[in-house]
Amino acid sequence: MENNYTVLARKYRSQDFESLIGQDVLVKTLTTAINTGRIAHAYIFTGIRGTGKTSTARILAKALNCLSSDHATSKPCGVCENCRAIAAGQHIDVMEIDAASHTGVDNMREILDAALYRPTNARYKVYIIDEVHMLSTSAFNALLKTLEEPPAHVIFILATTEIRKVPVTILSRCQRFDLARVPVETLKKHFAWVAEQEKIELSDGANDLLARAADGSVRDGLSLLDQAIAQTGGHVDEGAVLDMLKRTDRGTVVNFMKIVLSGDVNAALNKLDEIYNNGADLTMLLNDMMEWTHWATRMYPSLRLQDATSSPYTADQRETIKKINENISLNTLSRIWQVMVAAVSELQMSTNQKQCFDMLIVRLMHIADMPSIPELLKQNTNNTQKEEIKKETPKSDYLEIKTSEELVNALQNARELLLYSYYTNNLEIVNFEPQKIKYFDRKGDKDFSQKLTIWLKDKTNQNWTIERIDEAPHQQTISEQTKSEIESDPMVADAMNLFEGAEIVNISK
Numbered sequence: 001m002e003n004n005y006t007v008l009a010r011k012y013r014s015q016d017f018e019s020l021i022g023q024d025v026l027v028k029t030l031t032t033a034i035n036t037g038r039i040a041h042a043y044i045f046t047g048i049r050g051t052g053k054t055s056t057a058r059i060l061a062k063a064l065n066c067l068s069s070d071h072a073t074s075k076p077c078g079v080c081e082n083c084r085a086i087a088a089g090q091h092i093d094v095m096e097i098d099a100a101s102h103t104g105v106d107n108m109r110e111i112l113d114a115a116l117y118r119p120t121n122a123r124y125k126v127y128i129i130d131e132v133h134m135l136s137t138s139a140f141n142a143l144l145k146t147l148e149e150p151p152a153h154v155i156f157i158l159a160t161t162e163i164r165k166v167p168v169t170i171l172s173r174c175q176r177f178d179l180a181r182v183p184v185e186t187l188k189k190h191f192a193w194v195a196e197q198e199k200i201e202l203s204d205g206a207n208d209l210l211a212r213a214a215d216g217s218v219r220d221g222l223s224l225l226d227q228a229i230a231q232t233g234g235h236v237d238e239g240a241v242l243d244m245l246k247r248t249d250r251g252t253v254v255n256f257m258k259i260v261l262s263g264d265v266n267a268a269l270n271k272l273d274e275i276y277n278n279g280a281d282l283t284m285l286l287n288d289m290m291e292w293t294h295w296a297t298r299m300y301p302s303l304r305l306q307d308a309t310s311s312p313y314t315a316d317q318r319e320t321i322k323k324i325n326e327n328i329s330l331n332t333l334s335r336i337w338q339v340m341v342a343a344v345s346e347l348q349m350s351t352n353q354k355q356c357f358d359m360l361i362v363r364l365m366h367i368a369d370m371p372s373i374p375e376l377l378k379q380n381t382n383n384t385q386k387e388e389i390k391k392e393t394p395k396s397d398y399l400e401i402k403t404s405e406e407l408v409n410a411l412q413n414a415r416e417l418l419l420y421s422y423y424t425n426n427l428e429i430v431n432f433e434p435q436k437i438k439y440f441d442r443k444g445d446k447d448f449s450q451k452l453t454i455w456l457k458d459k460t461n462q463n464w465t466i467e468r469i470d471e472a473p474h475q476q477t478i479s480e481q482t483k484s485e486i487e488s489d490p491m492v493a494d495a496m497n498l499f500e501g502a503e504i505v506n507i508s509k
C-alpha cells in the first residue's frame with residue numbers, strides 16, 4: 001500500500017454531529033443540551049466497537065472549544081485553530097488517554113493533578129478516556145475523587161465497550177449515552193457514499209454483504225471495504241466479497257439446508273465437502289445456517305409474522321424456504337436451532353472443525369427425521385391402547401413358535417441368553433418348520449440340541465424334532481444375516497463411510 005494511503009475509517013471519520021452515522025437520538029439530545037448551555041462535567045459513551053464513541057468525543061471536544069463562537073456550540077466550524085488541532089488529536093488541552101495502557105493509579109494521579117491547571121488555549125480542558133473499564137480499582141477511585149469535585153474548566157468524556165465493568169459510583173457522576181449498533185440500511189447508504197467519493201465500483205450485493213458482516217460497526221465495515229478495494233483494485237463485486245469473507249452465498253446456503261433437511265446424508269456431506277473445498281469458513285457457514293433457521297422460523301406459516309420480505313433472501317430463495325417449511329414442523333426448526341447454538345462453542349473448541357461439522361450435519365438430519373415430542377407422545381398413547389385391546393383377547397400360557405425369527409425373539413424375551421447367543425452365532429439353519437428344526441452347528445456342542453428341545457417343550461407344550469446335520473451348508477448364521485442387513489441400510493452405510501475404518505461390533509435391538 002502507498003505510504004500516503006489513509007484508511008477509509010479515518011479518512012471518513014465524522015467531523016460534526018450531523019455526519020455521525022446512525023446515532024440520531026444521541027445527536028439530538030447532545031446538541032439540544034449544548035445549545036441550551038447545559039454542559040455536564042462528565043459524559044460516558046458506550047456501545048460496540050466502531051459505532052463512533054471516540055468520534056463523538058472529539059466532536060464534543062470541538063463543540064466545547066470551537067473559536068467560531070464565544071461559547072460552546074453544537075455546530076463546531078471545523079476550520080479554526082482549536083477545531084483542527086482537536087481533529088488531528090494534537091490539541092494541548094484535549095487529552096486522549098487509552099485506559100488500556102494507563103491502568104495504574106500513578107498514571108491516573110498524574111493526569112488528574114494536571115487537570116487542576118487551567119487550559120492553555122481552550123475554554124475547557126477535555127479528558128477523553130477510551131476503554132475506561134480497563135482502569136484498576138485504585139485508578140477508578142482516584143478518578144472518582146476528581147469527578148466528585150471537578151474543577152469548573154474540566155470535562156471528562158469516558159468511552160467504553162463494556163459499561164458493566166464500570167463502577168456504579170463512576171456511572172452515577174456521568175451523563176450516559178448509548179451508541180446504537182448502526183442498522184444495515186444506514187451502513188449501506190454510508191458505504192455507497194464512500195465508494196462514490198473514492199470512485200470505486202461497489203455492487204449492491206457486495207455492499208449488502210459488507211454491511212451485514214460489519215454487524216453494526218461503521219469502522220469494521222469500512223475496514224472490510226478497504227480490504228476489498230485492495231484485493232480487487234476497485235471493482236468490488238459480490239463474488240470478491242464472498243471470497244474475502246470466506247463466505248458462502250445465500251443461494252448456496254438455502255440449497256444446502258434443503259439437502260440437509262431432505263434426509264440424504266450422502267448428498268449433504270458431499271455438498272458440505274464442496275462448500276468447504278471452495279474455501280468457506282465453517283464458523284461463518286454455521287452462522288449463515290443459523291440465519292436460515294431464524295428466518296425459516298419467522299416465515300413459518302402458522303406464526304403469521306408476514307415479515308418475510310425483510311429477510312435477506314431473494315424471492316426465489318424465499319419460495320424454496322416456504323416449500324421446506326411445508327415439510328417440517330415448527331418444533332423441529334426450534335430443535336435445529338438449539339443444536340446449532342450448541343455447535344457454536346463446540347466448533348470453536350474443536351481441533352478439527354471439519355469433523356465437528358460433519359457430525360453436526362448428521363445430527364441435524366436425525367432431528368429432521370425424528371418425530372417431534374408431541375408426535376411421540378401420541379404414538380405412545382396409541383401403543384398403550386393397542387396393548388389394552390390385546391389383553392382383552394384370551395391367551396394361552398404357551399408360546400406359538402412357527403419361524404426361526406420367532407424362536408430368536410422368544411429366546412431373547414425369556415432372557416435365555418446362552419441359548420440365544422449360541423443359536424444366533426453358531427447355527428446355520430437348513431430348515432425350520434413348526435416343531436421341526438434342521439441345522440448345522442459350527443461349534444458342535446452336542447448338548448445344545450437337547451437343551452433347546454427341553455426349552456421348546458416347556459414353552460410351547462409341543463414335542464420338537466431337532467436334527468443336526470454333519471455337512472456344512474455354508475450359510476450365514478443369524479448374527480451374520482442381521483449384520484449384513486444393517487450394513488446395507490443406506491443411513492448406516494453413510495455413517496460407516498463417514499467414520500473410516502468403522503465396523504459394526506455389536507447390534508442392540
Ligand SMILES: [Zn+2]
Pocket residue numbers: 065066067068076077078079080081082083084
Ligand atoms: Zn472551530
